[in-house]
Amino acid sequence: MTTRKWWMAAVPTLAGLALIPSDANSTPAPGDPANISYMTFSGTICHPKNSTHAARISYSMEGVANDSTSSAEVWCTIPLNDRLIDDKVDPAVGLNPYRSPPLMLYAYAFDRHSSQNISCTLLEMENDAQPFWSWGSWRSSGSPSSFQSLKLSNGDPSIEFHLRTATSLVAQCTIPPKVSGSTPSQLISFQLRLCTTNPC
Amino acid sequence: MKRWLPWIGGLVLLAALGGYWLRGRLSARATEPKLEGDVARLRAEVRALRKGLALQRPEPPQYRLAPAAPEAVASAGSEEPADPDAFRRGLHRELIKDDMEVALNAQTLDERFGAALEAQLEQLYSHPEFEGTRLESVECSPTLCRIASQHDSIDARRSFGAQAAQHAPFDTEVFYWYGQGEPPTTTLYVARSGESLPRP
Numbered sequence: 550m551t552t553r554k555w556w557m558a559a560v561p562t563l564a565g566l567a568l569i570p571s572d573a574n575s576t577p578a579p580g581d582p583a584n585i586s587y588m589t590f591s592g593t594i595c596h597p598k599n600s601t602h603a604a605r606i607s608y609s610m611e612g613v614a615n616d617s618t619s620s621a622e623v624w625c626t627i628p629l630n631d632r633l634i635d636d637k638v639d640p641a642v643g644l645n646p647y648r649s650p651p652l653m654l655y656a657y658a659f660d661r662h663s664s665q666n667i668s669c670t671l672l673e674m675e676n677d678a679q680p681f682w683s684w685g686s687w688r689s690s691g692s693p694s695s696f697q698s699l700k701l702s703n704g705d706p707s708i709e710f711h712l713r714t715a716t717s718l719v720a721q722c723t724i725p726p727k728v729s730g731s732t733p734s735q736l737i738s739f740q741l742r743l744c745t746t747n748p749c
Numbered sequence: 750m751k752r753w754l755p756w757i758g759g760l761v762l763l764a765a766l767g768g769y770w771l772r773g774r775l776s777a778r779a780t781e782p783k784l785e786g787d788v789a790r791l792r793a794e795v796r797a798l799r800k801g802l803a804l805q806r807p808e809p810p811q812y813r814l815a816p817a818a819p820e821a822v823a824s825a826g827s828e829e830p831a832d833p834d835a836f837r838r839g840l841h842r843e844l845i846k847d848d849m850e851v852a853l854n855a856q857t858l859d860e861r862f863g864a865a866l867e868a869q870l871e872q873l874y875s876h877p878e879f880e881g882t883r884l885e886s887v888e889c890s891p892t893l894c895r896i897a898s899q900h901d902s903i904d905a906r907r908s909f910g911a912q913a914a915q916h917a918p919f920d921t922e923v924f925y926w927y928g929q930g931e932p933p934t935t936t937l938y939v940a941r942s943g944e945s946l947p948r949p
Contacts, residue, residue, distance in 0.1 A: 670914040670920060672914055675838075679906075679910050679925065680911070680923075681924075681925055682925065683913075683914040683922070683923045685914055685915070685922075713841065713845065721914065721915055
């Protein structure tokens with residue numbers, strides 16, 4: 550006769566537990582804001598650097614354009630979503646010091662100048678409006694007829710950035726002058742992406 | 750009579766076994782309070798050891814490091830910072846600056862590169878947009894540089910911070926550190942081209 554030991558009952562129980570997915574309770578449902586992995590903003594969020602540059606730019610549904618024969622500088626405040634930034638603290642660092650998960654910022658643009666490029670620098674600002682961290686720079690290249698995607702930084706697809714304060718994010722961009730007989734160069738939109746893969 | 754002898758022997762044996770079993774039970778019960786006492790004493794000892802270790806540890810950084818923001822200074826006689834959030838941000842900056850210094854000092858200084866950069870910066874600071882800012886020192890390792898500047902006023906410092914990232918060599922990854930004393934100062938930790946700043 551086979552004697553049943555108490556631990557024999559534990560074996561199938563433990564095996565059953567091992568089959569339950571570990572993230573069964575942490576997977577957000579479709580439509581849950583926790584699923585947000587990118588945000589897109591129109592180039593119309595950009596403001597001229599000062600009154601001199603204000604006279605050079607125009608806005609449309611295609612974003613912000615430089616209609617003048619001089620370079621135009623614009624500052625674009627990138628809205629931060631608390632679901633994308635605050636609620637997903639990098640577990641490797643914890644809350645203090647704060648570091649956001651890896652992010653990428655893309656700028657979509659039309660660069661219609663043959664020699665000058667659209668370039669942007671990204672600044673993370675403190676509450677007192679002084680820069681805390683900055684990254685540069687994105688540059689378009691050439692003057693193709695289709696739009697371009699400018700990506701931080703220097704075209705290396707593996708480079709991402711982390712926010713340390715999550716207060717505000719500003720892109721300083723320079724749009725080259727309009728070439729006679731051509732449509733103006735313009736910044737169409739920005740896209741802030743949460744890196745879900747490594748590399749981004 | 751002889752028929753009963755095995756039965757009597759059996760009963761005696763059973764009584765002996767029963768007595769032995771009963772003695773063991775009673776003895777076990779008698780040792781239980783002793784064991785409980787030992788466990789309690791051991792727990793108290795572990796607690797005392799842990800407390801002793803905690804007392805030997807250096808104070809946590811949030812109490813060791815001075816807050817960078819003046820508004821974060823704790824009121825007299827109070828252990829809690831007046832503005833915990835500003836205190837946390839100040840601590841955060843301190844920790845990042847410490848990381849930068851460690852990274853800078855862990856490598857051999859690149860004096861040749863530093864001297865060339867100093868000459869480049871002297872020229873950059875002579876531009877009208879950097880008016881009111883003077884170069885104090887430049888120190889470079891193979892991956893990053895520490896560039897210290899002094900400003901005539903807080904406004905000059907704000908103007909410098911807003912402009913710097915658009916110019917080489919600040920068009921890489923930069924961490925901004927603002928001195929609290931007078932005159933206003935800014936120390937920039939600048940990643941050399943193709944490099945990133947240290948990450949926690």
